[in-house]
Amino acid sequence: MTDNMLPIQPQFRIFLSNLERQMSDEQKEIWIPKAERFEIFGSYCQTELGHGSNVKGIETTATFDAETDEFLINSPTISSTKYWIGSTGVWATHGIVVARLIVKEKDYGNHLFLVQLRNLDSQEIMPGCEIYELGPKAFQGMLGTDNGALTFHHVRIPRDQMLARNAQVLGDGTYIPPKNLKHSYGSMVTVRALMAEITGWDLLKAVTVAYHYTNFRKQFSRSGNGHESPVFDYASVRYRLLPLLAKATALVIVSQAIKRAYEEYTAKYLRTDDISQLEDLHLQTVGAKVYSTEITGYGVETCRIACGSHGYSALSGFGRMYANSINAVTYEGDNFVVAQQVPRAILKHFKAGTESSIPSLSYLSVLRNATTPQPLGIRSPSDWLKRDSQSFILEQQVAILVQQHMEDTKAGRDTSYACHALTMAHGDFVYWKGLWEVVDNIPSGEVYKGSMVALAQLFSLSIMTSAHIVLCLPLTLTAAQRASLRLAYDAVIVEVAGKHAQNVINAYGFTEFELDSALARSDQSPYEALLEGAQKSEMNHMQHLWPMMVDTRKMWRRAQRDIQKGGVKSKL
Incomplete structure (x- = not known):
């Protein structure tokens, strides 16, 4: 509750x-x-x-x-x-x-x-x-x-x-x-550690509703046999919903790890007053807050749009979901404001040479050992599934943005807008790294291992399709490499859609009470639930207004007759 x-x-x-x-x-x-x-x-x-x-x-x-x-x-x-x-x-x-x-x-x-x-x-x-x-x-x-x-x-x-x-x-x-002024971080760290996971669950609910409805809804015939196809089968829907399923899963899993780290810190702090880990946790939770709320807020809206006009009905539940999630980009710190704390922490550790103590800043070694970027050794779509290729791409993305930030800061430019993109790129790397750590620790015999690997690959390829735009000029990605990335992405989308999406959504097991949507009911089809909702509208019982409507039409007709008779100007 x-x-x-x-x-x-x-x-x-x-x-x-x-x-x-x-x-x-x-x-x-x-x-x-x-x-x-x-x-x-x-x-x-x-x-x-x-x-x-x-x-x-x-x-x-x-x-x-x-x-x-x-x-x-x-x-x-x-x-x-x-x-x-x-x-x-x-x-x-x-x-x-x-x-x-x-x-x-x-x-x-x-x-x-x-x-x-x-x-x-x-x-x-x-x-x-x-x-x-x-x-x-x-x-x-x-x-x-x-x-x-x-x-x-x-x-x-x-x-x-x-x-x-x-x-x-x-x-x-x-x-x-x-004894240490850093203790003041604690209040906001507490809330942000919780927010990151909660917003992930919010997005999963929206994806669940959209997945259920788009598999029910049929439009046009893809095969030409006269039978209409579920709209989920179209790339225009799959490519919007499935990456959000992967991202929401990453938000929940990695944010849970961040929350556990904070709980462990708290237990230690209450025993010993040791706050040595608080600054790092502050960095983690600020980045997680910005990253998770941005993805969730706009992800819920994407799910609504994917459901067409019925997604706009209050009965779909998307209006409530959006209203209760988009505000998170503002409360506990406006994202464009608090995002500036992440680059400040990055520069602080880079200048002090202490980035090795924080795993999430490993990409700073790219700047520490700066060399001319070498062309990527990627020759086929399968190369994009390799961990070292993904790590290289995501580390390079953040390193390039950090370098730009350092240059802008040195030149005295206002970086308050650009900090947001850097913080999101930092989030890409942190959540990519954290998700694979969890997936790698799943025993190979577990039945859900394959689904989690597929989701992790989809998450990785989804964020890399955005990252390669940042990288394309400095690293001169070839046309063949860009094409192979697209092919790898296509293949993972097909795999997740055909083998894993339904199982993953079933595994989350949201109840109808939690979803509260006419588009995802077990006892009614979406059409039945929508029609029932229309039948219950209070506007169906406004008969006391009917005389006014009739009188309004009569007034309009009289005004039109007066105009036709003698050029009398209507006041209506």
Whole structure:
């Protein structure tokens, strides 16, 4: 149930995780049991009207009052209003508030504070808090999430409600800073590690619906025998849907590995306070967030379009899927903004010579040992299926874009747009590498091994057909090599369509409740479900409007007669 955009999501995804990671042991003993028993219901209050991606620009203040041993939480400007805060418009009783710590008139930057927002007995808004639910979102998405606007008017909280695992303020106003500022990455890393996998599942649902419908829907005859063919049999459909099946599988599998790595880091951090891995995880999750949400958002729309006019019906479910997935390119960091963090990290490691410590940056060796690119030794379609050929292509793609980024940075150019393409190319390599690592570890006797190998090859060839455009000039791919890549891609599409796609989709086992689509029902054909939906439309019961429609036609006819009689100008 927690994947249905409900107010309960922040409680698990970010509220409890921040209590666990950011509170002192004493604080956790008090607050975590309350949250786990749902005695309190939490939200994470960071984004403001005036500042989203620029977290350093946050204006909400938490000023320490030594006389009362309290913090005053205040929103000094309209732009400091907390906005888009999930589960806050109606539900949340408490919020983890990101605010600028002010002690003795000195600004120590952003810290986290636990603030009560509503009375636990009545749900009434607490004095000094001003809260509004934001209303409908674009495309009617995330209807179950009560995003809110939140303003603080000098709200007092006890000093011990500053989350104090990493930094704290003593009773006399002494500020004890964190040992390492990188701990601030933790909040966003948590959410982004979850987002990457969740968006993959969202795309898989859309592909499942589109696959089911396009195999049912028949149009024209491909064989000339008079029998109509399923539209899935046409290349115009297969080449749109099957690569998305492979990409969605990669998103889920590799993102699960990233999430496990973060969970292992968290367990170690809670035992030892060791955050040495956090910077690398931050890089991984930022890249995964951008990569997964871009592919999913536009992939869901591709599935809708592949289903023709019936995909445009709300009954298809694609409208809801799109509305609930495309927003992910914006929340938790606009993709074009957060994508800039990946090139910065790449350049940092390249300049420091530390890229060997991070497997996902192995392509930097191409720049470190720069030589004139040699022509690819690919002579047949099967050569494109070899791992070293794929690795070479994808490493060269990122290396070329990194080189361009370094040159642009040195020349003082604005790279904020180009960073997005570099981050996506980095994602291609990371997800390609991660997917093959999982596939290689599947025992050869497993019945699904062949399907996973085929999907991994399809994913690889799909991203290489885009990568070779970047490479074609610097590496001078020959016409024969480009043709062989196309032939290899064609062959894998045919193999996946004929042998594996149905088995893979069946293996995911989505229920009708999860898909919620008239195009993928087990008890009805898509046509029956669509017609039933039309029969249930409320507009079929608007008989009280019929007299108005009749009167309108009569008025129009009278106006036309008046015009014909004597040049009277119609006002209709």
